[in-house]
Structure formats: C-alpha cells, structure tokens
Amino acid sequence: MTNVLKGRFRVARKPADQSVNRDDIILAAAEVLRRNGYEAATMKDIAAAVNLTAASLYHHFRNKDTLLLAVLEAGLEAIISLMQPITGSRCSSADKLRRMIRAHIVAVTDNTAVGAAMVFEIRALMNVKAPAKTASADDRQAYAEFRARRDAFFARRDQFESLFRQVVREGIESGEFRPVDDGIYTRTLLGAQNWVGVWYRPDGHLSGEAIAGRMAEILLEGIVKS
Amino acid sequence: MTNVLKGRFRVARKPADQSVNRDDIILAAAEVLRRNGYEAATMKDIAAAVNLTAASLYHHFRNKDTLLLAVLEAGLEAIISLMQPITGSRCSSADKLRRMIRAHIVAVTDNTAVGAAMVFEIRALMNVKAPAKTASADDRQAYAEFRARRDAFFARRDQFESLFRQVVREGIESGEFRPVDDGIYTRTLLGAQNWVGVWYRPDGHLSGEAIAGRMAEILLEGIVKS
Amino acid sequence: MTNVLKGRFRVARKPADQSVNRDDIILAAAEVLRRNGYEAATMKDIAAAVNLTAASLYHHFRNKDTLLLAVLEAGLEAIISLMQPITGSRCSSADKLRRMIRAHIVAVTDNTAVGAAMVFEIRALMNVKAPAKTASADDRQAYAEFRARRDAFFARRDQFESLFRQVVREGIESGEFRPVDDGIYTRTLLGAQNWVGVWYRPDGHLSGEAIAGRMAEILLEGIVKS
Amino acid sequence: MTNVLKGRFRVARKPADQSVNRDDIILAAAEVLRRNGYEAATMKDIAAAVNLTAASLYHHFRNKDTLLLAVLEAGLEAIISLMQPITGSRCSSADKLRRMIRAHIVAVTDNTAVGAAMVFEIRALMNVKAPAKTASADDRQAYAEFRARRDAFFARRDQFESLFRQVVREGIESGEFRPVDDGIYTRTLLGAQNWVGVWYRPDGHLSGEAIAGRMAEILLEGIVKS
DNA sequence: TATGAATGAGGGTTCATTCAT
DNA sequence: TATGAATGAACCCTCATTCAT
Numbered sequence A, B, C, D: 001m002t003n004v005l006k007g008r009f010r011v012a013r014k015p016a017d018q019s020v021n022r023d024d025i026i027l028a029a030a031e032v033l034r035r036n037g038y039e040a041a042t043m044k045d046i047a048a049a050v051n052l053t054a055a056s057l058y059h060h061f062r063n064k065d066t067l068l069l070a071v072l073e074a075g076l077e078a079i080i081s082l083m084q085p086i087t088g089s090r091c092s093s094a095d096k097l098r099r100m101i102r103a104h105i106v107a108v109t110d111n112t113a114v115g116a117a118m119v120f121e122i123r124a125l126m127n128v129k130a131p132a133k134t135a136s137a138d139d140r141q142a143y144a145e146f147r148a149r150r151d152a153f154f155a156r157r158d159q160f161e162s163l164f165r166q167v168v169r170e171g172i173e174s175g176e177f178r179p180v181d182d183g184i185y186t187r188t189l190l191g192a193q194n195w196v197g198v199w200y201r202p203d204g205h206l207s208g209e210a211i212a213g214r215m216a217e218i219l220l221e222g223i224v225k226s
Numbered sequence E: 001t002a003t004g005a006a007t008g009a010g011g012g013t014t015c016a017t018t019c020a021t
Numbered sequence F: 001t002a003t004g005a006a007t008g009a010a011c012c013c014t015c016a017t018t019c020a021t
Helices: A022-036 A043-049 A064-087 A093-110 A112-120 A122-127 A137-173 A182-199 A208-221 B022-036 B043-049 B064-087 B093-110 B112-120 B122-126 B137-173 B182-199 B208-221 C022-036 C043-049 C064-087 C093-110 C112-120 C122-126 C137-173 C182-199 C208-221 D022-036 D043-049 D064-087 D093-110 D112-120 D122-127 D137-173 D182-199 D208-221
Strands: none
Touching: A022 A043, A022 A064, A022 A112, A064 A093, A064 A112, A064 A122, A064 A137, A093 A112, A093 A137, A093 A182, A093 A208, A112 A122, A112 A182, A122 A137, A122 B022, A137 A182, A182 A208, A182 B182, A182 B208, A208 B182, B022 B043, B022 B064, B022 B112, B064 B093, B064 B112, B064 B122, B064 B137, B093 B112, B093 B137, B093 B182, B093 B208, B112 B122, B112 B182, B122 B137, B137 B182, B182 B208, C022 C043, C022 C064, C022 C112, C022 D122, C064 C093, C064 C112, C064 C122, C064 C137, C093 C112, C093 C137, C093 C182, C093 C208, C112 C122, C112 C182, C122 C137, C137 C182, C182 C208, C182 D182, C182 D208, C208 D182, D022 D043, D022 D064, D022 D112, D064 D093, D064 D112, D064 D122, D064 D137, D093 D112, D093 D137, D093 D182, D093 D208, D112 D122, D112 D182, D137 D182, D182 D208
C-alpha cells in the first residue's frame, strides 16, 4: 500500500525534472479529480499534471478505474493512520472524539484534493462497470482483482466510520455522553467534516486548525453532558 | 419558474402514455443524475427515463447544461419555498432553527435525487464551458442567458444558506444561543443536512421525519444554551 | 508549409501498407471534397480514402475545418509557385499572360480535385463557425490560429489573382494590350480557367495541354492588339 | 412549371403578412443556398426565410432534394426564356452572341442567389442518393419521379449551353467568326459568365449592365474577326 | 519507461422527416 | 395549410486504451 499521503496526506509537489512515480501520479490525479470530477477528468489531463502523456500512465496503472481506486485508497489509509494513535490512546471519550474530529478536519483542509475525492468520487467508484462479456480473459481477470480491491476499500471505509461510532458508543455507555442515536450522531459528524472540503478555501480567513477547533467544539456540545 | 418540486418536491412518476413536459424531464433527470452524476449521465439515459429519445429532449432544453441548470433551479426553489413560512414566523430562534433543519432534511429524504444533485452537481454547473466569442449570435445569446441564470442560481443558493445563518445570528444576539462562530456553525448544519442525501436509504429503518427529528436535536444541542 | 502539391500538384496514390502522413491526407481529402463537397464529405469518408478511421485523422488535423484549410492552402501555394517563375521572367506581357493561363489550366486539369476545391469550397471556408463550446483556453487559442491562417489564405488568394491583374495592367500600360477594364478582364480569365475544373474529364478527347493552348489563344485574342 | 423567375428572375420580396406560395419558397431557398450551400442549408433556415416552420415546407415540397431541384429548374427556365427571343431573332451571329452574353450576365447579377445555385449546387443535385432498399414504395416512387425530373433538368441545361454553342458554330460557318474550337470557346464564355455570380457585389462600383457590356466586348473580341 | 499513432466505442447534437392536432 | 413534438440516422469529435518503437 502506498504511503504518500501519510501524515495528514500533505502534498509535496515534485520538481518537474525528476522521474515520476506512482505517488506523484496519485497526488496529481487527486487534484485533477477535485477540479473536474472523475468522469470529466481525462487521462491526458492527469498525465499532463505530471508531465507525461496519457499512454505513459498505463505503465503505472492498469486503467483509469484503478487509478481512481488508488487515489481513494491512499486517501483513506492516510486518514485512518491518523486516527489509530488517537483511538488507541487512553483518555476520555470526549477527548478522543475531539481529537478525531480535529484530525479529520485538518486532514481535509491540508489536502482538499484528496478530501474532495473521498466525498465526490465514491459514486464513480461504485459505478465502475464490468467489462463486456466479450472482453479478454485478461480484462476479466483484472476486473475481478479490481472488484476485490474495491470491496476491500469499502469495507475499510466502513471501518473508518466505525472508529467514530465506537467512540460515540463508548461515551454513551460510560455515561459521558448523552444517549443520542449513535448512528445519526456519527453521520452528523461525518457530514459536517466532509463538507469542510467543499467550502474550505486555503486563502480564507480561518486556518484549518482554527476551523477544526471551532467545529469540534460545536459538535461535541451536541453530545457531551454539560 | 417551474414549480414541479414544490411541497418537498415529491416525485409522481408519469404514466408512460401521457405526453411529457419540462417538469417530468427535470424530475427524471434528477434521478439519473443522482445515480450516475452529470458527466456520466447521458442524454439518452435521461430521455429513456421519460420514454423519449435523446433527440426529443432538445425540444425542451437547449442542451445538457441547460437541463442541469433547470434541475438545480427547481430543487433550490423548492427548498427555499419551504423555508419562507418558517423564517417569517414569530417564534424563538431555537424553534425556527429546529423547524428549518427538519424541513431541509425531510425535503432531502423525500427527494434524494434532487438533494444529491444539489450537493454533487454544483461543480459540473461551475465547469460548464463558454462558447467561443465568435460563435453564432444565437449561440452567444443563449450562453449569455445561461450565464445569467447560472449566476442567479448561485446568488439564490447563497441566499438560502443565509437563511440559516440569519437565524443563528439572531439567536446569538438575543442571547438564546451560545456565542459560537456563526459561519462555522451554519456550515456544520448544512454539511450534516446535505450529507443525509448521501447515506439515506428510503428502505432504511428510520423515516425521514425520524432522522430529521434526531439530527435537529443534536445540532441544536450544539448551540442552544442549556 | 506543405509541399505535396508542388509541380502541378500531381497525385501519387499511396500503397495501403505505408504509414500515412499529413500530405497523403490532404490529397485524399481534396478528392473526397471534389466528389461530395465539404459539408457532405464526412471525416469517415476522408479517413477511408487513406485507410484510416475517422478518429485517427484527429492526430493529424485538429478538426475538419483545419483540414479543409490545409487542402486549400496546399492547392493555392502549389499554383502560386507555378506562377512565380513566369511573372519573374523577362518577356512580353502577352507571353507572360499566355504562359500563366496555360500553367493555371494545366494545374487544374492535372489535379481536378484541388482545382475544384479552390472553386467550390471557399464558401465553406468562409462559413466556418467557431465551435459552440470552447472547452479550454487551448481551444480558443486554436481557433484564433485558425482564423489567422484563414485570413492569410484569403490574402494570399488575392495576391494570386493580382498576379494576373498585374500582367494585364502592364500590357495595357505598355500599349501591348488594348485598354480594357483590367478588373473585368482578369475575372473573365479566372472564371474561364476555374471553370475548366468543372467540366474537364481526364478521359475526354482533349488533353489538359490542348485545352490550355486553345483557351489561352481565345482569351489573349480578347486583349492583344492585332 | 413555375414562372416566378421570368424576366431575369428578378426577386420581389413578399410582405410578411401574406400567405406564402411555392414561388416565395423557391426564391427564399435560393438565397439561403447561396449563403450556406445545399448541405449546410437546413429546412429550418429556408422555412424561417418565409416565416414558416420546417414542417410546413413539406406541404409545398416533398423533400429537400425536390426543393433544390425546383430552385434549379426555375432558374434554368428563367434564363432560357431570356435567350429564346435572341436566338430566334434575325441578326448577325456577333450581335446574337453579344446579346446572349449580356442577357446571361445581367440575369446573374440581378439574382445572384439563383445564379450561384446554378453554379454551386449542381453537384448536390447529382449526388442525391437513392432511398434505402427498405424504404416505402411511396418513397421509391417519389425517387423515380425525382430522377426523371433531374434527368430532364440536365438535358435542359445541356440545351441551354447548346444555345451558345449553336450561335458560335453559325458564326464560324458563316465566316463571321474565326475558326476557334467551338467547344472550348463556349465553355470559356460560360465559365466567365457564371463566375460573375461569384464575385459580383450589388454594392460594387459597376452595375450588372456595365459588367455585362465590358465582358461581352472582351469575349467577342476573342472570336470576332477584326 | 516513455510516446506517437491508431482505433472502437460512445456522447452530444443536428437535421430531415413524419404525424397528430 | 400550419405546427409542435417526436425520432432515426448521422456526424463531429473525444477518450480510454493498445502497441510498436
């Protein structure tokens, strides 16, 4: 699994004269996806973003679908890896939740491209079509692999969302939180946090950290006993 | 302005033998957009959803872009029209806000297609390409109209979001609400509410009303003084 | 500037197994244009004439308009290059004019396709509209270039016609020719010469050279003092 | 046979409030054809020129091909009718020819639309395709009629050209003209005359009459014994 | 690895034509 | 006669993908 995006998946733009690798392409693709969306983004666009031709991309990724999956996988793993130290720590549920919310939001504001992809391109990933029955055995094999990876991705995404839900449940059980509907509450969190990627502008008057702090406070207020 | 979608824009599927009109197409298009996204949705798909051929769509809408705009306009106006009786009423800020949140969420769960379009297809609308300066006078005229309508749409959307923000501000000023960052709080609301359109399933175990109630409670808790 | 068509732009059909280039396409396109006219000619037709698919043409020409322009440019340059040695020579105006007329007519009969294009497709070139949507700054740039090239083409065509008119004027001034209206006379020439491309059949009983000789004689008789 | 175009086929624009008839459409169509060419001209364009919708044209003409044929027929008959009084008169071959040339040129400058159609749209007429084998018997019947009319048109056009050729031959036989190649000379005439329709501008500094006079003089000088 | 050339598969759009009103 | 709505057939063009170099 690639690890370009670890540490809040911060982007380090490559100098143009170096040879590109998988991770460069993933980052560039995320940016193109953010601007145009998966369907409107062309392989040529993505290739141009790393000074390649479209044909060259196929040395790194089997096809466009796989590249999309790679972008999403990288993004998801990066966020999950930010969560693990928090969920594994020993502190109050409120503290855990606050840190998770902040981590998520900061990750999104740090790399809006990947954040947006995680929100907007999931549908494209779901809609990837099976190859025609007349396709080569090779293609069908590749699609089987793709599906397996995609299923794994969705499972992993559910795990990610469960991380929040677990903490919420724990807090409720321990009496630290009010007994809200944990499913609804978790989705409230995720919606608010994902949405940041839609409206956040790097040149806005609030930093990602500032936004994260304020939003975490608001969201926690909705559940923490006063 | 079309008014198909008034009253929580509930969909009434047309019998196949009746002649279709603009509004039928808009509703069908919204559904296709929800499934595939604007770029992946084809005119043929949309046409098939109202038992027409792609060519026939062009009797009702000048092109695909205009159809997208029409879908979004209809959706936005429908939601706004739900808000107006609430914002105009005389009750506490908390009551107003609660009713607005609920109305929005119920609108989204009532017509997930339009709700999703409002979230996911805004980017497609922004990315619509301009015709060349030297295109036929007719084309230029049409595009000028499109742009004007698009600008109006975005202005109207900002107005919609302001409705929430206004209530939040009023509540803070009157001391009814805690003094949170009203911009952040409003976006928290909108994110959570919009997100409902992404995860809500009509066959889930919670009705739209139930979701609306629980989520409104959570979100209000984040701001109302206890 | 391409030079396929130099020397009376004679056509040499390419063997099917060689890779095609720009010039092959231009010649094939001219032939298709002669048969069908620009509007009726399809990219598929043109592509088939060089054993390609329509899509492949787009590796060589940005679009159909540009291909048309390339055909006309090549044809015009070929004829002009035939004129230059004549206009630059030192002989009587009558001799010059006779040689120019003959050269033009022989060029037309040698390659009726290009000759016909120069007569019939000018209107299509004038009517080229900007693409309805300029997808990018790139597209607008491309169209600007097209327009510049088209303008240059028309200027060059006017130059070509002026070559005849100059000789006519010189002959009149020197007293070698009768004092006719030089504009009308020049257009009489050009009309008669261009028209050859319309009625000439390679399998007719007169060769291009024979036609050229007779027509030149007739036309000169209309102006040379006896 | 329609006779709208008699007398140099001069156009009389219809006031917009009167009901249109076949002849109005023919004239309007000629104008649209001149601007765009047959393939690029749409039935809608033509209809709009007479304040109709495309569908309405089909009450007057079976299809686009037939309309084209009607335009050309009308134009041809109008010119031929101008020639007959001349060819039937008793005067010298030179006088006859001069009057014919002038009549033709003035006809062209009087109605450039029809003149241009006669030059540029003949190819379109030739290329009209037979209906598919699967077409209705009705369609096949209509096509048979079309073909018969088209053949008659071409025969008639050849007759028209023969009118000139006859006079040329008579003049040569009588010794009034020099013994030039009558085929080449006739085509020289026709080319020069037809070409007028291409370059003539109603707002130019020479009237049609003036052009006709000068060009006739030049062309006659090429054949009349001095 | 990288790419230029080639292509099959569409997609948006136009258009001639039909038909019910 | 006139027309709005509908449609099949094409057409231009794009694009993901392949392959020889």
